[in-house]
Amino acid sequence: MSATASHLREPLVLGSPSLHDITEQVLAPMERKPSMLWYAVTAATGLVALSGIATISWQLYEGIGTWGLNKTIGWGFDITNFVFWIGIGHAGTLISAILFLFRQKWRTSINRSAEAMTLFAVLCAAMFPLIHMGRPWFGAVWFVPYPNLRGPLWTNFRSPLVWDMFAISTYFTISAVFWFIGLIPDLATVRDRAKTKLRRTIYGTLSLGWSGSNKHWSHYETVYMCLAGLSTPLVLSVHTIVSTDFATSVIPGWHTTIFPPYFVAGAIFSGFAMVMTLLIIARKVLQIEHLITIKHLENMCLIITATGMMVGLAYATEFLMAWYSGSNYEGFTFVNRATGPMSWAYWIMVSCNVISPQVFWFKKMRTSIPVMFVMSIVVNIGMWFERFVIIVTSLHRDYLPSSWAMYSPTWVEYMTLLGSFGIFFTLFLLFTRVLPTIAIAEVKAVSGWAQKPAHGHADGSARAEAGAHAHAAADHDASALAKEPEAVHA
Numbered sequence: 143m144s145a146t147a148s149h150l151r152e153p154l155v156l157g158s159p160s161l162h163d164i165t166e167q168v169l170a171p172m173e174r175k176p177s178m179l180w181y182a183v184t185a186a187t188g189l190v191a192l193s194g195i196a197t198i199s200w201q202l203y204e205g206i207g208t209w210g211l212n213k214t215i216g217w218g219f220d221i222t223n224f225v226f227w228i229g230i231g232h233a234g235t236l237i238s239a240i241l242f243l244f245r246q247k248w249r250t251s252i253n254r255s256a257e258a259m260t261l262f263a264v265l266c267a268a269m270f271p272l273i274h275m276g277r278p279w280f281g282a283v284w285f286v287p288y289p290n291l292r293g294p295l296w297t298n299f300r301s302p303l304v305w306d307m308f309a310i311s312t313y314f315t316i317s318a319v320f321w322f323i324g325l326i327p328d329l330a331t332v333r334d335r336a337k338t339k340l341r342r343t344i345y346g347t348l349s350l351g352w353s354g355s356n357k358h359w360s361h362y363e364t365v366y367m368c369l370a371g372l373s374t375p376l377v378l379s380v381h382t383i384v385s386t387d388f389a390t391s392v393i394p395g396w397h398t399t400i401f402p403p404y405f406v407a408g409a410i411f412s413g414f415a416m417v418m419t420l421l422i423i424a425r426k427v428l429q430i431e432h433l434i435t436i437k438h439l440e441n442m443c444l445i446i447t448a449t450g451m452m453v454g455l456a457y458a459t460e461f462l463m464a465w466y467s468g469s470n471y472e473g474f475t476f477v478n479r480a481t482g483p484m485s486w487a488y489w490i491m492v493s494c495n496v497i498s499p500q501v502f503w504f505k506k507m508r509t510s511i512p513v514m515f516v517m518s519i520v521v522n523i524g525m526w527f528e529r530f531v532i533i534v535t536s537l538h539r540d541y542l543p544s545s546w547a548m549y550s551p552t553w554v555e556y557m558t559l560l561g562s563f564g565i566f567f568t569l570f571l572l573f574t575r576v577l578p579t580i581a582i583a584e585v586k587a588v589s590g591w592a593q594k595p596a597h598g599h600a601d602g603s604a605r606a607e608a609g610a611h612a613h614a615a616a617d618h619d620a621s622a623l624a625k626e627p628e629a630v631h632a
Contacts (some may be wrong), residue, residue, distance in 0.1 A: 153199040154248055156432035164433070165331060168580045171428050172332065176453055176575060179427070179576065187567040194561010198273055201554050206276045206553040214547035215537045219273045219555035222529045223562060226412070227267035228310075228384055229405075229525065233413025234260025235317055237563060238324070239548035241375035242366075248441050250584040251434045255424065255570075256417045257321040258577070262569040263416075264314045266562045271306050273558075302387040309383040313376050320369045326352050326362065327583040381409045388532070395477040395536035398463065404456035411449035411495070412525035418442050418518040420570060422511060424579060433580055437507050444519065450499035453528075457496065471541060479535045487531050493525020 159167065185317040201208050211218050234256040241249040275281035284297060284336070285307045297304045330352035333345035352358055385405035388396040418439060464476045479488045500518050502508040539546045 145294055152433065154251065154437065155439060155585060156435055159432070159589065160376065161586050161589070164586055165582055166175040167430060167433065168328075168578050168582050168585070169332065169335065171574055172578065173335070173578065175427035180571065180575075182349055184568060184571045185402045187564050187571060188271060190560055190564030191568045192564075194558055194564050196556040197554055198269070201558070202276075202278075202427035206274070208552060210550045210552045210555060212547050212549070215374065215534060215544050215549045217274075217533050217537065218549055219530075219559055220270045221469060222526065222533050223559055224267050224270035224274075224306075225405075225529045225533075226386055226526050227263045227270070227562065227566075229412045229529075230315040230410035230416045230485065230522075231263035231267065231313070231413065232381060232406075233315075233417045234258070234263075235313075235320075235373050235377050236410055237417070238250075239370040240377065242370045243374060246437055247588045250388065250588050251580055252421055253416065253584070254321075254324065254577075254581045255420060255579050257317065258579075259417060259420060260317050260327070260571065260574045261314065262411075262566050262573075263323060264310060266566050267571070268310050268314070270305060271560075278610050293611075295380075302390070305383050305386065309380045313380045315323070316369070316373050316376055320366075320373050321367060323362070323366055324581060324584075325577065326350060327354070328581065331582060332578070344569065348518070375408075378406055381405045393536055393540065394469070394471040395460075395479070398460065400456055400459055404453070407449050407452035407456065408495075408525060408528060411446060411453055412522055414442050414446050414449070415525070418446070418514060419522070422515045422518070424574065426575065427594070430580065433585060437512075439511075439514055440505075440508050441504045443514060443517075446517075447499050447502040450495060454496035457492065475536055475539075478539050479531060482535070482539065484531075484535050484538065487527050488535065491524050491527040491531050494520050494530060498524070 155164075209218060209220070234253075237249050237256040238253045242253075272278040272282065284301075285304060286297065326349055329345050329349040333342055333349050336342035336345060382402040382405065385401035389398060389401040391397060421434055423440070425431050461476050467473075479485065498517060501513065501517065507513050532547050538549055592606045
């Protein structure tokens with residue numbers, strides 16, 4: 143089968159929409175009145191977010207004694223949640239930057255939502271090291287150097303908290319800039335379609351005077367490529383730094399060199415699962431199934447399967463190295479994980495992360511929306527328990543049996559975890575109302591309108607005819623040049 147025929151069999155955009163139709167379909171959620179379902183869901187997630195914020199406020203007032211920590215387990219839900227949310231944020235950079243550099247066109251319909259998810263997840267992650275301090279208005283000052291009579295007092299660069307601060311701030315800054323640069327052509331489209339002066343002013347300011355000229359597109363593509371190159375190492379470096387928080391300690395189960403690649407694979411694993419959860423809902427609610435197709439979701443399933451197998455290999459390698467090391471403490475830690483009093487958490491982790499993704503070996507399973515949706519939630523449950531197992535089961539039975547202790551989270555920790563999910567989903571729902579959830583210009587470039595053979599033929603003359611139809615369609619729209627300057631260039 144020829145490459146052209148293969149492309150026609152599995153197009154990235156279904157239904158052959160025109161360039162103007164794509165603009166209308168993507169911007170419809172922003173320009174029409176929200177449905178009652180959107181209001182109801184946003185109100186529910188907002189209420190959960192407010193409950194979480196109120197709980198955090200209470201914890202800051204009373205202190206971290208409101209948590210279930212003890213002298214043995216000094217890290218619990220807070221650091222588990224921190225590592226979990228940092229992992230969720232990795233898929234956005236991977237989809238946007240790495241797949242862009244590898245010229246994977248199927249990323250175009252999902253990269254915008256994934257990038258937004260990255261920013262919201264990093265914001266959720268950043269609050270946990272702060273509240274873990276107990277009194278952040280005293281401790282946060284040590285993150286930055288400040289002057290005194292004898293010169294600046296520098297931070298303690300040996301502290302994992304400082305590593306996390308640099309990792310989070312760098313990752314968030316680059317991701318935010320990369321996300322915003324990609325938005326500029328679409329913001330100009332929203333600006334030109336705005337019906338009120340306020341919207342025209344806001345989106346006009348954000349679009350930075352974009353006109354869609356060849357010069358603007360040339361500069362845009364250069365900057366976007368450079369930012370993709372800068373963002374790519376962050377996928378490896380940020381979660382490597384987070385894993386180093388554990389690997390540089392002497393705690394059995396943590397002091398291992400496998401943590402950096404293990405954490406990166408797990409971050410991509412959980413991040414893609416969260417992207418899938420959001421997109422399956424968004425494509426149905428926003429009625430954009432023809433733009434976010436089964437093919438997009440199937441490709442994500444394949445990546446989830448691959449990274450899930452990497453995570454499973456890491457689990458097995460940990461047991462192998464614990465045995466090979468000859469350390470009684472190391473060996474006991476892993477036996478305790480699988481057979482001790484908290485083994486239930488370990489087997490939930492294995493079942494969700496290693497066993498359940500194997501269903502995606504079957505095409506029928508990885509093209510079934512209900513199966514994909516359930517599996518995306520199962521994977522993130524498993525990945526949260528992975529972080530819980532690494533942190534809690536390595537601490538609750540350490541070197542001395544006299545210091546062994548169990549860990550029981552309090553309602554404050556449960557509500558903080560629930561509140562972080564409320565904040566995340568509320569931010570994402572608001573994002574769908576004020577910004578395009580799909581990169582309009584990029585989807586137009588891969589829609590096949592100008593390349594698709596006309597009348598079912600695949601020869602050069604038919605492709606030329608289809609290209610002529612594309613330009614005619616753009617000219618037919620009375621506002622194509624005024625309202626959609628990027629459509630022609632896309």
